[in-house]
Amino acid sequence: MDDVVYGNMGRGLWEDPTVSRQKCRSPAPGPCAEGTSGPRQCWGRRTVLVALGLSATAVLCVIILSVLLARVSQSLTSTRKDLKDFRAELSLATGLQNRSCQLCSTWWLPAQGSCYFFSQAQATWAEAQLLCLASGAHLVVVGDPEEQNFLERNNENRTSWLGLRGIRQLGKIQRYLWVDDSQLIFSYWNQGEPNDEKGVEDCVLMLSTNLWNDAPCDKSYSWICEKKPKC
Numbered sequence: 001m002d003d004v005v006y007g008n009m010g011r012g013l014w015e016d017p018t019v020s021r022q023k024c025r026s027p028a029p030g031p032c033a034e035g036t037s038g039p040r041q042c043w044g045r046r047t048v049l050v051a052l053g054l055s056a057t058a059v060l061c062v063i064i065l066s067v068l069l070a071r072v073s074q075s076l077t078s079t080r081k082d083l084k085d086f087r088a089e090l091s092l093a094t095g096l097q098n099r100s101c102q103l104c105s106t107w108w109l110p111a112q113g114s115c116y117f118f119s120q121a122q123a124t125w126a127e128a129q130l131l132c133l134a135s136g137a138h139l140v141v142v143g144d145p146e147e148q149n150f151l152e153r154n155n156e157n158r159t160s161w162l163g164l165r166g167i168r169q170l171g172k173i174q175r176y177l178w179v180d181d182s183q184l185i186f187s188y189w190n191q192g193e194p195n196d197e198k199g200v201e202d203c204v205l206m207l208s209t210n211l212w213n214d215a216p217c218d219k220s221y222s223w224i225c226e227k228k229p230k231c
Contacts, residue, residue, distance in 0.1 A: 103229035110229075111150045116140065117225040118154055125203040128161045128223035129179060137227030139163030141178045144186050151224065152210040161223040164204035166214060173202060173214075188212045 104115035115137075123131060125139075132138050141163050142148055163179035176184040190211035203217035206224075215221075 108227075109154060112147055113228070115227050115229055116150070116154070118156070118158075118160070119222050119224070120158075122220040122222055123161075124220055125161050125165070125217040125223075128221075129163070132223070132225035132227075135225060135227065137225040138179045140224040140226040141180055141182065142186060142188075148186070148188055148210075151206065155206065155210070155224065157208040158222045159205055159208050161203065161205050161221050162212065163226070164212075165217070166202035166204070168202075176204065 104110045108115040108117050110116075117132075117135065117137065119128070119131075129139050139161055140151065142151065164176050164184065165179070166173040166176050168174065176187075178184065188206075188211055190207060190209070190213040202214035204212055204214050205221055207213055
């Protein structure tokens with residue numbers, strides 16, 4: 001029950017207005033705000049703090065994204081360079097492969113990095129060498145058993161001139177020399193050794209049996225040309 005102060009001034013009881021006014025005053029402000037600003041200031045500061053937190057988070061996200069994008073861009077640049085180098089190497093390899101398929105012209109057979117022509121016509125050893133030279137080639141130089149086997153498979157049992165010739169001194173063959181001036185290392189002689197007839201300039205051919213034999217250079221036989229492709 002509110003305390004009311006009454007007075008008596010001869011006109012009856014009356015209520016003291018000072019006490020009533022004190023009872024009607026507003027309550028003290030709450031703990032959210034300092035001073036007497038009220039709850040609006042409390043909510044305003046909270047909003048500012050939340051906004052600052054969100055801004056800081058956004059800035060941090062932007063920094064992280066920038067770093068990630070920089071790394072991704074660097075990685076893409078490196079990948080593009082690797083792809084470019086790979087395409088260049090692939091193009092070069094493909095070009096060489098395509099060219100290798102066309103290294104030897106028509107009627108020439110490829111083997112061991114060379115092109116070979118097996119004639120069906122006949123000519124002397126010197127004529128055959130000139131015909132080979134006219135095609136940018138020379139009479140075949142047989143360097144190893146693998147090349148010999150290739151010639152056997154494609155000579156079709158013909159007797160053909162090779163690029164080998166005997167060098168005579170004092171009527172006897174001193175050595176055999178290939179047309180490219182290389183020494184005789186590999187041989188496949190008939191009966192183990194060549195003939196050594198006096199006074200005859202000997203040239204070497206491959207018989208129909210695929211064995212080698214020397215013969216007079218002015219006789220006419222088929223021939224085999226060999227040349228290196230121009231790449």
